[in-house]
Amino acid sequence: MSMILRSLPAAPHFVVSTRLRLWFLPIICSRGVKLLRRSSTTPLLGILNTMKIRDDQLKNVITPEMKTLEELFVKNGFEIRIAGGAVRDLLMGSIPQDFDFATTATPDEMKKMFTDEGIRMLNLGGEKHGTITARINDKENFEVTALRIDMVTDGRRAEVEYTTDWHTDANRRDLTVNAMYLSFDGTVYDYFKGIEHLKERKVRFVGNPGYRIQEDYLRILRYFRFYGRLALNENSHDADILEAIRLNANGLSNVSGERLLVEFRKILEGKLYCSLVCLMHELGVTSYLGLPESLDVAEFRRVCQLSDKLAPIAMTRLAALIRTEDEALQLHSRLRLSNFDKNHLLFLVHYREKTPKGADTEDLHFFQELQFTCNIKGASKAEIHRWTQELLKYHGNETLLQKFNAWEIPRFPVKGTKLLDLGLKKGPELGRTLQHLRKIWFESGFELNEEQLLSKVKDIFKEASPEHSSKLQEVP
Known part of the structure; x- marks a missing residue:
């Protein structure tokens, strides 16, 4: 068990959310595709549980470029947090290899902000999923995704709406251990017992497993x-x-x-x-x-x-x-x-x-x-x-x-150019001949040299086609 999980407080602070949960109504469209449409009639799943990780643990993962990214969002009035797998890995005691970020800014707001600050944006195709990739200080690329709600899904893709509510965004994620966020002050935000499930090595879906799977069967x-x-x-x-x-x-x-x-x-x-x-x-x-x-x-x-x-x-x-x-x-x-x-x-x-x-x-x-x-x-x-x-x-x-x-493979002594000099043409014929010579060479215990192998070429073609063999040049 990692040092981080062993040091979890016995009685963590809980904050009850009064937000509304979005639930799922199956809809059959005209093509027979099963859609899931969300409605806002019941409370959100989950209760917020927070914990702090140590400053030295945070310093191991927050680079100067990440700090620059965070300061930019804060300056423009937006929140940004590390999301998903990186939080999970950090709590498991390993250094994350990939970082994803979530923010209260919409893609349009991010684009304007990055443009105003002269920050280059990459892979703009991700915008349709709510993601903008920014290159900071010409050193690191960061994918930042707007908080969102999957309004309609067909098991492969979703129609989304953007939100500023972290709980709502967490509610659309797949597994409890992937539905946590980490702020730059070291606070972990956990709505679905992800910390507890990591400690117990449990893998659970957020909410109803069937609904979660039907959103994306992958x-x-x-x-x-x-x-x-x-x-x-x-x-x-x-x-x-x-x-x-x-x-x-x-x-x-x-x-x-x-x-x-x-x-x-x-x-x-x-x-x-x-x-x-x-x-x-x-x-x-x-x-x-x-x-x-x-x-x-x-x-x-x-x-x-x-x-x-x-x-x-x-x-x-x-x-x-x-x-x-x-x-x-x-x-x-x-x-x-x-x-x-x-x-x-x-x-x-x-x-x-x-x-x-x-x-x-x-x-x-x-x-x-x-x-x-x-x-x-x-x-x-x-x-x-x-x-x-x-x-x-x-x-x-x-x-x-x-x-x-x-075992070191010996170097085959015959090159294709030598066979071309004998009158063979490029193509399958040349390849088959080389393959045949390699087999002869192997069966000799790798003893035959180039001259000895080339002397076998006419014999190979006599077996296959006597007429063709007569057209070969004399072996030098």
Whole structure:
């Protein structure tokens, strides 16, 4: 437990808000899209709890540029506070890597203020979300977002109105641990027991989990991500949260693959990922991420157990859930994987079954050979080397991985220009010939030199096409 949370006061000061809560009315529009519209008929959720952090802790995070930003807002009659994740991380005893700011100023008021002060603004596309990015002293960029209310949501985006009420803004956030603010005097403002939940390592939604999820279905994955980051026990989920996720999992079908991938990758890279992914499957979440309905859970658990100590990357862990290359391509279609990630999955799915049964011995031959015989379109040698490392991690073979990492790939002695001099043309033919020569070189134990390898070129083409072989220039 961090020093900050251990030092929380036993009886913190509470201030009861008399503001009105905005609740949600489901509306079905003409296209059949479920909308959530807010009304102002019931009191706001939450009670304000404040605490102060020590000056020395605050000084560790407040840079001169942040102070300049704060002074600018105060001078113009606005409040500004650090918001969300940075407050959470600070209370957990870690130095935040990213800072988001919230303010009582509207985007138009911020733009006028920054323009009047000669401060450069960046990424103006964020304005539609209420965010203005300012560059202070030509050193740091800060994203500042106006306090807002989500008036209408469709599970992906929201129509917002701006407000000056911090409680109202907190009421629209996803998780209690992300709904806190920190002023520049060190006061933490917490409306939903975020401090208490951090101390107890609980992950809770602000208010009704179902309503929160229906505002943005990506919050299903965010819940699992933060659970893996904060929770100590893999089985301490609240039953009402799991039920809300089960009932709303189909909403993920309308969320873009790119957004899903960002969160899913973080889940796979986090703590408790094995139990979380299995739980996501039980709740019907994984099928909306491009994974098959029937997952190889046994293989996934096996790989989790074998490979954890070797810290495989997310796609290596994900490969254990996929049985075939077609399933890998289906996942790629849904999540819009990068070429590196797609080819990584295909590499693992293809070669994991070809790995010799004696791969737990000290024989590196199979893995060395992959460096010269694997020919995935567009893949660099460095990428194939990385995927081979991940293949060894997949099988949990630490000894072979260490040997493979210590092995230096010899420099292949033949350049493509030499083959062009022999009459080969640029294109697939040249690539296939180089690949064939690499295999011959590998099988020789890397002993053959350039001249000896070039002497094999005619033999290669005699096998493929005697007519073509006669057109090759004599080997010098």
